[in-house]
Amino acid sequence: MRILIIGTGGVGAAAAAIAQRRGFFSHMVLADVDGARAQTVADRLGEPDRFSAAQIDASDEAALVALMHASRADAILNACDPRFNEPIFNAAHTARVTYLDMAMTLSRRHPTHPYSETGVMLGDAQFAAAPAWEEAGLLALVGIGVEPGLSDVFARYAQDHLFSEIDEIGVRDGADLVVEGYEFAPTFSIWTTIEECLNPPLIWERERGWFTTPPFSEPEVFDFPAGIGPVECVNVEHEEVALIPRWVHCRRVTFKYGLGREFIDVLRTLHKLGLDSTEPVRVRGVEVAPRDVVAAALPDPATLGERMTGKTCAGTWVRGTGKDGRPRELYLHHVADNETTMREYGSQAVVWQTAINPVVALELLANGTWKGTGVLGPEAFDAAPFLDLLADYGAPHGVEERGPGA
Numbered sequence: 001m002r003i004l005i006i007g008t009g010g011v012g013a014a015a016a017a018i019a020q021r022r023g024f025f026s027h028m029v030l031a032d033v034d035g036a037r038a039q040t041v042a043d044r045l046g047e048p049d050r051f052s053a054a055q056i057d058a059s060d061e062a063a064l065v066a067l068m069h070a071s072r073a074d075a076i077l078n079a080c081d082p083r084f085n086e087p088i089f090n091a092a093h094t095a096r097v098t099y100l101d102m103a104m105t106l107s108r109r110h111p112t113h114p115y116s117e118t119g120v121m122l123g124d125a126q127f128a129a130a131p132a133w134e135e136a137g138l139l140a141l142v143g144i145g146v147e148p149g150l151s152d153v154f155a156r157y158a159q160d161h162l163f164s165e166i167d168e169i170g171v172r173d174g175a176d177l178v179v180e181g182y183e184f185a186p187t188f189s190i191w192t193t194i195e196e197c198l199n200p201p202l203i204w205e206r207e208r209g210w211f212t213t214p215p216f217s218e219p220e221v222f223d224f225p226a227g228i229g230p231v232e233c234v235n236v237e238h239e240e241v242a243l244i245p246r247w248v249h250c251r252r253v254t255f256k257y258g259l260g261r262e263f264i265d266v267l268r269t270l271h272k273l274g275l276d277s278t279e280p281v282r283v284r285g286v287e288v289a290p291r292d293v294v295a296a297a298l299p300d301p302a303t304l305g306e307r308m309t310g311k312t313c314a315g316t317w318v319r320g321t322g323k324d325g326r327p328r329e330l331y332l333h334h335v336a337d338n339e340t341t342m343r344e345y346g347s348q349a350v351v352w353q354t355a356i357n358p359v360v361a362l363e364l365l366a367n368g369t370w371k372g373t374g375v376l377g378p379e380a381f382d383a384a385p386f387l388d389l390l391a392d393y394g395a396p397h398g399v400e401e402r403g404p405g406a
Contacts, residue, residue, distance in 0.1 A: 001025045001366040004073035004097075006058055006088055008032040009189075010302030010351035011102065011145075012079035013041045017345050018352075018359045018393070020045055024366040029071040031056040058084040064091035073097050075365065077358050081191050082106055083278075086125060089140065093129070096138060098365060100358050102145030103192065104239045107199055114200050115214045121202065122242045126375050134374035141361060141370075143377050146314045146334070147173055147255075148239035149357040150378075150390075154316035154332035154397070155240075155248045157383035162399075163328060166250035166320035171240045172331070174224040174231035174258030175312035177338065177349065179304050184266055187304060187312075187350040191295045194276045197259065197267050201235035204245045204253040216264055220256065224313045225400055226335040231258035247379035250320070270294060305348030308338045312349050317402070329403030334395065360389050 001024060005012050008030050016030055028051050032038040035055030042053040056067050058080045064087060068076065078088045078101040085105045092099035104123035111119065126142055133140050143149055151171045159166060179185040186193055200212035216234040223230045233256035244253045259267075270276045275294050280287040315333030322328035338349035345352055361378070364370040370381045378386075387397055 001074045001362070002072050003028045003075050003077060003362060004031060004068060004071045005029070005077045005079055006031050006056060006064070007079035007084075008034075008038045008041045009079065010300070010347065011355045012077075013302065014345060014347035014352045014355035015077060015079060015359050016041060016045060016051065017347065018356050019362070020047065020050070022359070022363060024363040026050070027052070029054055029067075029073065031067060033057055059087055061087040061091045061094075064088060065095045068092065068095035068097055075100065075362060077362065078102070079355075081189060082195070083191075089126060089129070092140070093133060093136065093138060096136065098138065099140040100144055100361060101142055102149060102354060102358060104142050104148075104242070106195065107202075107237065109200055110212070115212055118202065118210050118212055121210060122237065122239050130375035137373050139365075139372050140375045141365075141378070142375060143239045143243055144358045144361045145354045146357055147171060148243055148378070149354075150334055150397075151240055151314060151316045152243055152378040153383045153386050155244045155318070156379040156381070157387060158316065158318045158330075158332060159248045159250075160383060162322065162330065163318065163320045164323050164325065166248070166318060168252040168254075168319045169244055169248065169250050170253070170317045171238065171255045171315070172222045172224075172233055172258075172317050173256070173312075173314050174222060174228055174233060175310060175350075176228045176231075177308055177310040177312055180307045180309070182299065182304075182307070184262075185299050185301075185304055185307075186263075187301050187308065187348065188354075189295070189301065190298050191291055194267065194270065194291055194294070196237050197257070198271050198276050199237040201237050201255070202241040203235070204241050206251045210242070216259075218254075218256070222256070222258070222317075224258070225331070225333060225398060226311050226313060226337075228311055228313055228335075232260070233258045234264070243377035244379060247377065301348065302351060305338065305342045305346070308342075308348055310349075311335050311337045312353060314353060319403070327403070329401070331400045331402055332397060333400065334390075334397045336395075356390070356393060356395055360386060360393060363389060
């Protein structure tokens, strides 16, 4: 397999470093709008026969197609902000190569009832193209990061192996990470964080379908494993709610994120000031989007690893009836310790935990364990081989029984 990674920020660079230890691919091209950054990542890996660099504007669909052909790629890993999903996704179809991403095409809120009804949902643009991908015999594997991604794999595994009937699936994300020396320093892309946290959260119920609520709704305290402990989590817009009901039989799906009161207050302030907007404004003769200014003013999350301590936990809480016919509640989870990821890969925990999952998926596609056509989420595939291979990478998941009698 020949792989083209588009975007060599924290996640793209971490994916390359993780893949380097595996033998399932013959060559990987690392491409970025900043060609020098891509070259630096390739040079750091120290294997010019396996890794090379290229410059690319991810908004230029024709240039993307040309690069896909020139690199002779079998698979494309989109490691860019989701605002670039459509041109990369479309270019992969034109170039007839397998496509993977870690976040789906962006939503647009309902014009009159944004906090109760859906407008354009996450991934709608990609799912609308599913017949064309299927007709071409091509695969677009969407949402294969950690959340979405591993969390969706957990949902499919719970359905197939742990439950006879599922009442509720709730993805829950929390951490105790601390960044020394900064009052406010997000550990993941602030552009993406603003997008998902300030948009109306998405919820799915079997009787009602998809609907929305106000941002930061339904707060709950969730107890995370590995010493992280209780964290207040709130509803956030996320792809799992759009993906899981398509392949997993259940009655309700939610996504809640442990943001913390201070983080929520900062996001609300950005919104009040209009600094979350992606619409360009003119400043001293230059057109610039306020959200891009916020992102430029904050530290690059990929550079924070040496200042970070703590762990991050991604997981899927499931409640229903077990295979034995008794009520069951459990939390399937994956924990990344920043000290470990920095020591072994030079990547901070949040980006490393995101990056490992598309690499595992690429290996499953390369060896033929996973196969399919159309636009598919992680839930469309057998979860057991993924979790087995994740453990082979040295990153096993955990399962914690919850509820009465646990």
